[in-house]
Amino acid sequence: MRKPFFTPPPSEFAAHAAAPERPAAASGATPVAPKRRRLLAAGSAALAAGSLGLHAPAAVGQAKRFSGVALNVSCWSATYPRLLADYVGEFTEKTGATVNYDTPGLPVYNQRADLELSTKGAGFDVLNITFVYTNRWIGNGWLTPLDPFINDRNKTAPEFDFADFLPGAVQPLRSAKGEIYGIPWVTDSGMAIATRYDLLQANGLAMPDTFDELERAAGIVHKKDGVDGFLTDNHWGFWYPPLLQGYGGNVFRAPPDDLMPTLATPEAIHAADQLARIVGKYGPPGAGGMAYGQTGETLKAARANLSVVTHAGGMSYAEKGNKAAATIRFGLMPRGPKGRFPGIASHGWGIPVGSKNKDAAWAFIQWAQSKELLMRMVKDKGLGSVTRSSIFGTPEYRKLIHVNGVDTGQVVLDTIKLGEQGHMKYRTVPAYPQVNVQLNQAIGRIISGQMSAKESMTQAQASVIADLRRAGVKL
């Protein structure tokens, strides 16, 4: 048996979480007298409720504060929410609330959540705040501000320690006024990888630090040992802005206040041209149209070498059993002449404004993002994406995310630190979905040879203006 390396915080809730309550007969423990058992149950429930931040008097009055409550919780199917499904029963055991929990694919989830939130329905009590929708969902008042919960000592246990969350992870989940609307469970950071770093080394190359170096390196290693030089998924609305900003441009003139798009500037055209060139020249056939799943399989199999990926994506390629595992190397997102602007995407738990079970929903969020549970998930399930600095600091976690001699955790921390430049503001404007589609199409047109970079970006500029006006954005 592996020795537990995490000491739960001194709370009954945490202690219960570490050793879930079981009926004595089932667990084989010594049976206790009914009266004593009732007292113990009431006592432990009171303490558990207290640690969850619930009103103590109410908790003492009944065995489980949320008995009879049914929480509807949904998140898209990423590693953390998938792993969390295995633990949800513990929350029910502790609070009495049953949880209807599902994790559909990202596009399905986004549509469902967007529709539910926009109608201010009560169908869900806890939802993931998808990064691309943060401003839309928060800005339109579709989510519940969490500050009143966080600051209420009756509802939030000290062990929750909100200050422990990385500021860079929380920042995207705040409103323009600074109110908190979500508790982050992942801050996925854009970075560079080489699945066959050995081929770079063999050619005297290090991990590329600039986009020019990336292009040069991709060209040198292209088709070496049958491996294509570069590949990334066709979500250009996420992968193009780091180049655009690196060359001194931006998606909008001054987001989030001035949303006039700036996609036909010389910087934008240069960046689009370079990205399309790298993908088109050094990618496998059809690289320009490959979605996340397809590129993931290719990169896992090390059939394409350099890439820009999120940390979670890169870690999944580094898993044992993948051909890339032995030779993959991580590095910071390359920079342009004006700096390094990696894509950073925080996802977090939020409470829809229409939820009828907000207290129970908050209890769920506290539990799902408690230090104790996360540490168990790190230890037992190898959870690689966390947002608590205390967990980042543990040797166990850092060991887990060391890959071929590189501390990818440090790469993540450095990337999140770069987020303090505020360069991700473009991403959180309510109408970004329109811009995202336009960028996807614009880069797609260049890669597929339908248009030059100048023609395509000029068209994108006009189309984005039309789309934003149709969405009611004043330009």
Added chain:
Amino acid sequence: MTVVPAGPAWTDRRDRDLVLGLAPALVVLALLTVTPGVYLVLTSLTPLNLAVPGSEWDFSQPLGNYAGMFEDPRFVHSVGVQAQLSIASVVLQLLIGLGVALLLHPNTPIRQLARSWMLVPMVLPPIVVGITWLALFTVDISPIHRFLAWMGLPMPPLLTNPSTALWAIVFAGTWQHFPFTMLMALAALQMVPESPIEAARIDGANRWQIFRHVRLPFIAPTLAVAGLFVLIDSVKAFPLIFIMTDGGPGEVTEVTNFYVYRQAFTFSLWGYGSAIAVLMMAGVFALSWVIDRITTPNDGRWS
């Protein structure tokens, strides 16, 4: 036994009873189809944007969406793509469906077995068809691409090439849907009477002449109806495009239906999306009417 006289009073009573008998079904039909349709039309007259509170009942510019549509180059482009996809789908599915039906028309045990096997693509969920063809069109993993490369005839990726992407979608769609036209044509061929065929044979007509002058006129109305269904189905094209190209590369495969999806579900512009949907619905009704006129004899009876 009482004989009921067949006069005006009797026909009036019959008509009234028919209406009464049909009334419950008509009410249900109205609730299920007409009500959402009316809501769609009403929504199309508003600038409904889920991110803008109060926009759902704003009828201040009822034709704003319709006017904006014709100034939207992407919508106009999507109609062009839709037309290409629809025409290609109808032509290919009719030709292939009819061709296979002619091959499988004679009753032999092998042909009967083949008829059943030919139906498999039609019963597959569109998602499965999309994923299958996505894999078959992905150069790295496709056995078709590998085989052609092995033969010394490497084929470039079809889905990311603007000249071939739409054709790849049409091909996958035809593969999935041709069994429908095949079934319709097969059923019609089975109904062609033997006597005119026999007479044509005695007159010395060859196979082509028998098909052209005897069989085809018999089955033409059925083929027209099958074509109408294929046409309507092509207007609803969505799953294959969603899975295989996401409307790309660029917007080469962005058909009108997919454009509506983007406006409504990705951008939350329900008013604008509804207006396009209403126009699509009107187009389908108009096409249905035109084809109905073409295939209905002048005396008003179906042939």
